[in-house]
Each structure stands twice: as C-alpha cells, then as structure tokens.
Amino acid sequence: MHRIFRGKLLGALAALAAAAALAASALTANAQTSADAVEAQALPTTFNWTSTGALIGPKPNSTHNVVSAKDPTVVQDSTGKWHVFFTVANTAGAWSLAYTSFTDWSQASSAPHTFLDTNPNIGSRYAAAPNVFYYAPQNLWYLVYQTGLPSYSTTSNINDPMSWSAPRNFQNEMPQIVEDNIGNGFWLDYYVICDDTMCYLFSADDNGHVYRAETTVGNFPNGFTNTQIVLQDTKNNLFEGGAVYNIDDSDDYLLMWESIGSNGARYYRAYTADTLRSTWQPLATSQSAPFAGAANVSFPNGAWTTDISHGELIRSGHDQTMTIDTDNLQLLYQGRDPNSGGDYSQLPYRLGLATLAGGATC
Known part of the structure; x- marks a missing residue:
C-alpha cells in the first residue's frame, strides 16, 4: 500500500509540475503578446513636429539655371554619411535629378x-521623384x-x-487598371518596398488612387505585375508623393500620401496595415490633424512654408525593407514661400x- 500511495503521490506531483509549466508558458506567451501589442502601438495617433528652416536649396551654375530643390529621397550609409537625391527644375521648366552628400545635417546647406x-x-532627359x-x-x-x-x-x-x-523600366507601359482610372491625372511617384519574399511598387495617379504592383524578391527588378488599386479617395485627398515604410522592424507598415488642403497647401495623410498586402486603415487623415502639415x-x-509636401521619412537602415524607428522619427520634405506662385515648375x-x-534628432 505504501508503494501504491507513493506512486500516486509522485504522479500527482508530476501533474502539478506540468500544469505549472503550462501556466508559465501561457504567461510568457501573454507577456510576449502584450509586448508585441505595445510595439505595434509605438507609432502615435496624433503628431506634432518641429521643423528647421530651409536646409537644401537650388545651386544653379553656368549650365544649370535651376530654381528649385524638391521630391527628396534620403539614406544614410554604413559609414554614417547622408546621401540626398532630389528633383530640380530649370527656368525653362525642364525636370532632372540632383545629388548631395554630407556627414552632418549642419553641412546640408553648404x-x-x-x-x-x-x-x-542618364544624360539630359526628363527625370524626377527619386x-x-x-x-x-x-x-x-x-x-x-x-x-x-x-x-x-x-x-x-x-x-x-x-x-x-x-x-531601365520596371514596367514598359501603363497598366490597364491605371489607364482606366487615371482620368486627367498622371501616373507618377514610384516607390519600392520589400518584405521577406515580395517586392512592391507603389504609385500615384493624381486622381485619388494608390496603386501597387508586385514581384518576388528573387525576380526583382523584373516581373512587376498584378497592379491593383489598394487605396482610393478624392483626387485631393490622395494626390501624389507617397511612401511606404516598415515600422520598427515589426510586421506593421505605414503609408503616407500627399494631399491638397482646402487652402491649396499640401499636407501628409497616413495609413497603417499589418502586411503590405493588407487593407490600409486611416491613422491621421484630416487637414486639421494630419500626419504632417501646417x-x-x-x-x-x-x-x-505652409506646404509640408513630397518628402521622405529618415529610415533606420538603408535596405529595401524601408524600416523606420518610431523613437527617432524625422521627415525630409519640400516647402516653399507661401506667397510664391506661377507655373508649378517655377x-x-x-x-x-x-x-x-x-x-531624438539625427
């Protein structure tokens, strides 16, 4: 009887130990879920920014009578050096690209x-929106x-x-879905982002539509197909100048898109999704409470400036995942004297x- 009792006791203790281990595992899983939830909420729902004055402006020379610097893209390489590419327009209204680099933002102007x-x-040709x-x-x-x-x-x-x-071209002709929906707009402002298996090409049409084409990581830069409308609104609410980012190296993504306000000034709306194929959900989409605006x-x-216009967030890395750090969020953007006017190119x-x-600042 003693051996039977002892066996039952040991069995009960083993069961209790297994239950405790299961409970501990559940607590760990819940803690991880909570941590993931906190990470997913790292991006705020309301935004307030502080801006410098104009840091980079046109630098005309004897062969380039440029009047603007706009549409920036920016990356920091592994040595800490900043590389900025941007669009310039000359007095004849011709668009092309320019490049500058520096090791500290205090050097950007010079x-x-x-x-x-x-x-x-590349040569002398139309080129814009890098x-x-x-x-x-x-x-x-x-x-x-x-x-x-x-x-x-x-x-x-x-x-x-x-x-x-x-x-070289990602796509050699305008997809039919763009042609069917572009109206009097233009197909433009192309932006690439990749996850572990796929690369996506986002684009605008100046008519309220956000498009996404896709190819595999292994096939990139070839094979972009399956162009779809992934977000749509009025022309002014989703105009152009879009960009898409991975948030904090997580499974969450941010899409920001330039809009035209009721006063004509431009501002940024923002949307989020839990994959690059998911439905985009509004995050900050009003002129009075935008992602970034006047x-x-x-x-x-x-x-x-009253325009917070076509720009790019500073990324935490420089690869194709387009990852941002929500603890250090900065936006390089284009602005202009609100009293300026005339032809858009000027x-x-x-x-x-x-x-x-x-x-923190860079």
Whole structure:
C-alpha cells in the first residue's frame, strides 16, 4: 500500500509540475503578446513636429539655371554619411535629378550639388521623384525615378554619382487598371518596398488612387505585375508623393500620401496595415490633424512654408525593407514661400527637416 500511495503521490506531483509549466508558458506567451501589442502601438495617433528652416536649396551654375530643390529621397550609409537625391527644375521648366552628400545635417546647406544629367548614362532627359535604397540580395544601390514610366538605375558605389547605370523600366507601359482610372491625372511617384519574399511598387495617379504592383524578391527588378488599386479617395485627398515604410522592424507598415488642403497647401495623410498586402486603415487623415502639415508643424526660427509636401521619412537602415524607428522619427520634405506662385515648375521649393516631438534628432 505504501508503494501504491507513493506512486500516486509522485504522479500527482508530476501533474502539478506540468500544469505549472503550462501556466508559465501561457504567461510568457501573454507577456510576449502584450509586448508585441505595445510595439505595434509605438507609432502615435496624433503628431506634432518641429521643423528647421530651409536646409537644401537650388545651386544653379553656368549650365544649370535651376530654381528649385524638391521630391527628396534620403539614406544614410554604413559609414554614417547622408546621401540626398532630389528633383530640380530649370527656368525653362525642364525636370532632372540632383545629388548631395554630407556627414552632418549642419553641412546640408553648404554641401555641393551634382546634377545627374551630367552622368553620361542618364544624360539630359526628363527625370524626377527619386527613391533610393540598397538592395541587399544583389549588393546594389537602386535609384528609382520617373521618366514617364517607372525607371531605375543601379550602382555599387553610392558615393560616385557618375557610376549610376542607364535607366531601365520596371514596367514598359501603363497598366490597364491605371489607364482606366487615371482620368486627367498622371501616373507618377514610384516607390519600392520589400518584405521577406515580395517586392512592391507603389504609385500615384493624381486622381485619388494608390496603386501597387508586385514581384518576388528573387525576380526583382523584373516581373512587376498584378497592379491593383489598394487605396482610393478624392483626387485631393490622395494626390501624389507617397511612401511606404516598415515600422520598427515589426510586421506593421505605414503609408503616407500627399494631399491638397482646402487652402491649396499640401499636407501628409497616413495609413497603417499589418502586411503590405493588407487593407490600409486611416491613422491621421484630416487637414486639421494630419500626419504632417501646417496644422501640426512648428517653426522655432519662423515659418517659411505652409506646404509640408513630397518628402521622405529618415529610415533606420538603408535596405529595401524601408524600416523606420518610431523613437527617432524625422521627415525630409519640400516647402516653399507661401506667397510664391506661377507655373508649378517655377515654384521655389526648398528642403526642410521636421522632427517628431519627443524624438531624438539625427
């Protein structure tokens, strides 16, 4: 009887130990779920920014009578050096690309500019709205831009603006779905982001539609197909200048899209999704409480713009995942004198840097 009792006792103790282990595992899982929930909520729902004055403006020379600096894309390489590509327009209304680099933002205003139309591979042609990133699977830098179609150049040395290759197209013609919905707009402002298995090409049409095409990571930059409308609103609410980011190296994503306000000034709306194929949900989408706009950007040294327009968030890395750090959120954007007017190509756009309140600066 003693051995039977002892056996039952040991069995009961083993059962209790298993139950305790199961409970501990559940607590760990719940704790991880809570941690993931906190991480997913790292991006605020209301935003307040503080901006510099204009940091980067046009630097005309004897062969480039440029009047603006706009549509920036920015990346920091592994040495800590900043690389900024942007659109310029000259007095004749011709659009092209320019490049500058520096090691500290205090040098941004004085850093020299290189006009990419002096690169013989790119040449003197229409080019605008760049998007730069390092495609790690190929050990190549990609510069995405518009030439009338979604185009790209590559280099293994981002420090040498003459090393960019001649442009090639992701897609050689406008997809039918864009043609059917573009109205009087333009297909433009192409932006690439990849996850572990797929690469996506986002684009605008100046008519209230956000498009997404796709290819595999292994097939990139070829094979972009299946263009779909993934977000739509009125023309002014989803105009152009979009960008998409991974949030904090998580499973969550941020889409920001330039809108035109009731007063004509531009501002940014924002949406989130839990995958790049999921439905985009509104995050900050009103002119009075935008992601970034005149309503929530302050200027300690005096307001120089009411437009918070076509720009890019500072990324925490430089690869194709387009990851941002919500503890250090900054936006390089284009603005202009609110009293300026005339032909769009002649508007005096300059680049400023806004920092989210509570975040550290670069």
